[in-house]
Amino acid sequence: MVIDNVNRLARRILAFAFLLSLAGTVQAQLQIEIVDGNPSALPIAVVPFEWLEEGYPPIDTVEQIVANDLYRSGLFDPMAVEDMPDRPADAEGIRFGTWRLLQVDYIVIGKVRTPADGQGHEIHYQLFDVHKQERLLSRITTVGPGDLRFGAHKVSDSIYEALTGVPGAFSTRIAYVTATGTGGETHYELVVADADGFGPQSIVGSPEPLLSPAWSPDGRRLAYVSFEQGNSAIYVQDVATGARELVSSGRGINGAPAFSPDGSKLALTLSRTGNPEIYVRDMATGLTKQIVQHWSIDTEPAWSPDGRYVYFTSDRAGRPQIYKVPAGGGNPERVTLEGEYNARASISPDGRKIAVAQGKGNEYRIAVWDIESERFTILTPGRMDESPSYAPNGSMILYATREGDRGVLSAVSADGSVRTRLILSEGDVREPAWSPVIR
């Protein structure tokens, strides 16, 4: 026991030294903190997974990653490891009575071992209902070398699905833009990170503004707007290789790219006629078709999940509101009927709700328009909240907000009950885009 503790202490010191050595090279990571908790979060114990591989487990253990994922969803209240009465790794070792006394509703146990071929990791895990003493899940997730974090997020996804009925979105990614420095010295980066903010990687760096990243439905490419040529231009970049294609750089605005759900088309905003209009570009042929025509500002296209309609922002009635038009072109129809300023639509994966940046005076909040009931629900407190982006399972909305004079990212649960804040240690973080389910 004493030796075990000494070993663990030594390991922690080593781990800390390792982190320090990395600190100079690794980019500042996002930190997550719950702003408003959910009192009805489910008590769950994610018991430390038994490490059966050679050497020591990584610093961020599988059980920690899983517990953090479940915690920030707002729906779960994971027990601290030091509060656990014991650490069973097999079903026979679970003393259900003890866990029940500790008011734990669910328990997750597991092991990590090297697969038979010697490559990567096998995560064996089981989920139990403590009160019914019943096994709800028993699975093996296999990932390649270096993908243990991803494997842990996969475990979180299936636990989330088993307990909520909705597939998890923890193994997805986010893209966002950072701006550091001021005035002429500002440096912009387009960054891709895991959905929990870990592993940020800059995929574009520029002295000129970057904005509006949008994922392809296969999660392999990002479309974005760059001012590197002195005017706005749209690029599509392969996330893994960095290879990119200039899609549009005509006179006027080239903005707001959005891939169609099948990935074959890209909706975009062009002002080559003199004012911004919505166009749809066929990615295979490069042919571009204008789908709306009006002297007002028409921009920020967003596809309906079935690909039949394009929602967009227009100020044709005086102030910005959300409209929709058939994807092949036609007569636009106004969608949002309340509020003085509604813009930048993000459509829920089931197609029933539209998240927008809603302005009232100088306050901007994220609000959700229910298409069927024709009502808004305001989800965030403001006062500079914008760029909503639905998680691919619809459970949360990522958005940009301001804290003092700098931009930060936050996520809010779809019902508004839980908010988490993702903080980058320096610079201005904005323009978040939640990826589809990938890999």
Add this chain to the structure above:
Amino acid sequence: MKSAWRLTLALMITFTFAACKSTPEPVDEPAQVEEKPPVQVDTKPALDPRDYTNADNFDNPESLLSKRVIYFDFDKSTVLPQYRPIVEAHAAYLASSSSARMTLEGHADERGTREYNLGLGERRGNAVSGLMSAQGGRGSQMNVVSYGEERPTCRVSDEECWAMNRRVEIVYTAR
């Protein structure tokens, strides 16, 4: 008579010397006399700040040509009356100099969404461009680029700062 003639001669010599010397030189220190190049003196007519065909007025703070930022009301793209004379001055310059080219950079404050603000910045640039065209500038001399809210001059979230950021900047690419 003779002495009067001598005085006249003496005066003439003195005046001739005086006329030849542009600067008085310390004659009693011959060691420091150096061969100096003659001082260049430019002469030009007085600069009329209201002459908007004269490129010298770009740097003359008295002239409207030295003013190259137009400010706007929130969510509006109308060129306000107080800024029309500035636009007209630059339009007159464009009309007088066919080789002159300018970029009209449209900007918005941080309120509202970034892509909508790109549209708003462009609308402001177009408003200035339209007014210049009506005053004699040619469309081919002007290029509108919108930066939306991406290039603020001021980063505080208050009305004073927002007012500074809602603007069109006239940037000459050729004079």
